[in-house]
Amino acid sequence: MAALERVLLLVDRLAEQGLLLTHINVGGGLGIRYRDETPPLPSEYAEVLLRTLGNRTCKLLLEPGRVIVGNAGILLTRVEYLKEGGDRHFAIVDAAMNDLLRPALYGAWQEIVPVMKESDLLSQSYDVVGPVCETGDFLGKERALRRGDGGG
Incomplete structure (x- = not known):
């Protein structure tokens, strides 16, 4: 004020x-x-x-x-595959920065929620990224997901 x-x-x-x-x-x-x-x-x-x-x-x-x-829309996407790396793990989804630009453009936080029934598997930290070959093509970084939540 x-x-x-x-x-x-x-x-x-x-x-x-x-x-x-x-x-x-x-x-x-x-x-x-x-x-x-x-x-x-x-x-x-x-x-x-x-x-x-x-x-x-x-x-x-x-x-x-x-x-x-502002909170009226959702982006529904599917995990196509999981890529396990040394200390970083990636969940590659079928949506990209061209579908939701805010995280890639200025690091905006977007809630990522699995729509499938939760599995009993332990959660692991994943960077949720799109298939566009750009370093900025991410929807969320270091998100706790269960391996059973995705396609991998």
Whole structure:
């Protein structure tokens, strides 16, 4: 809210000069859960915005895109084979960075969940990678998967 408070100082200074703003765009503001975060509920965010706005009459505009659609999709993929290496193991899947660019582009964490019934086998750490011949073609690094979860 510090940014909004600074903008409101400017709004007040402009009003003193006779320039009345009719609206303020606060952008997205609401985060979504990627891993362990706990973003505020939309109602909590709205409450803080309105309290910060006080009795000013300008309208607040919001761009809540990610909070609405950010967790609305899934990528379903299949493990084609497992490649065992020295201290790294790879689960090669039939999806790639062209299907989900965020992990390859800037290391975004994406949850990886097996859809098959869990096996009794012990889990092992795998880098989940695609078949594209690029070093950045990964969907997740060092993920605990059971050998029975994949095709290998």
